[in-house]
Amino acid sequence: MTSYSAEALSRAVAAVCPDIRLRIEEGVVSDEHHLWWELSCCILSSQVPYPLAMAAADAIDARGFLHKTEGNQEDLAERLFEVLSTPLDVEGKKRSYRFPKAKAGHLASTWAAVAGTGGSLKALISRDVNDVRAWLVAHACGIGPKQASMFLRNCGVTYDLAILDRHVLNYMSAQGIYSGAQTSISGLSQYGRHEQRLRDHAREMDCPVGLLDWAIWIVMRVANRKQEAVLV
Incomplete structure (x- = not known):
């Protein structure tokens, strides 16, 4: 878990989201x-x-x-x-x-x-x-x-589904929208409930949840690396 504040993390994620949008290729992979x-x-x-x-x-x-x-x-x-x-x-x-x-x-x-x-x-x-x-x-x-x-x-099929890996779950914990101890969620029903919470958060940030989680993944990895460097 990172020591950065929820506000600092959300600001960083919001700053990365536009870059993520630019990296997306148009269309669905159908080959x-x-x-x-x-x-x-x-x-x-x-x-x-x-x-x-x-x-x-x-x-x-x-x-x-x-x-x-x-x-x-x-x-x-x-x-x-x-x-x-x-x-x-x-x-x-x-x-x-x-x-x-x-x-x-x-x-x-x-x-x-x-x-x-x-x-x-x-x-x-x-x-x-x-x-x-x-x-x-x-x-x-x-x-x-x-x-x-x-x-x-x-594959570009949808950006309305979330990839809830440990980085995203840690971010959600920092934002107070996830309180579980699990670093991965396997059940589809439980996964869907937590995904909806992140989707609501994404709506507040005006970013599709499938792009928001990508931005979160980038920010959280950087934040964790910086924190580890300080501790060394």
């Missing part, structure tokens, strides 16, 4: 190839540094897995495991992915769930965003409300 890359990153980034998750998603994508795959879930899981077990190039260094077997299984299971609908990710994201998020949480292995919300935001 099946890119959609699977985004969803892979969200699944692979749980408890893993995001650059490593991106490198893993790149390696899977380079082999045409997920968006081109035909066959069965078990074969796909084996092929994914082989990719994730191979050291990856991450920012000029070789890194090993932390959970190759588990995440290979999660990705293969998610692929099978999407294939089982008789459709595609492109068809899936055309539905109501709340229904899509609920479907992902229920059927995409390794995906919780936070990861599902991140996928939909990163």
Whole structure:
């Protein structure tokens, strides 16, 4: 938790929000190839540094897995495991992915769930965003409300869903709109209640909640780093 005041944090977040708006690309990502890359990153980034998750998603994508795959879930899981077990190039260094077997299984299971609908990710994201998020949480292995919300935001589908990570929850605690001890919220119903509180806060700041949480993430990381530097 940062020692900065609620007012100072909200001022900093308000200052960052316009820059976040400028960074958004117009339109929804609808290419099946890119959609699977985004969803892979969200699944692979749980408890893993995001650059490593991106490198893993790149390696899977380079082999045409997920968006081109035909066959069965078990074969796909084996092929994914082989990719994730191979050291990856991450920012000029070789890194090993932390959970190759588990995440290979999660990705293969998610692929099978999407294939089982008789459709595609492109068809899936055309539905109501709340229904899509609920479907992902229920059927995409390794995906919780936070990861599902991140996928939909990163694809440009919606900016009305929040990514409630530990930085955002700490900010909410500082603002007095979250009093829980949890640093992550897994249940969709509970997640929705806390998301609505942040959405109300976002409305007061005249910023879509899906962009506000991005600004919060930036501000809180900087604030925490500055505080750690002072303590050293």
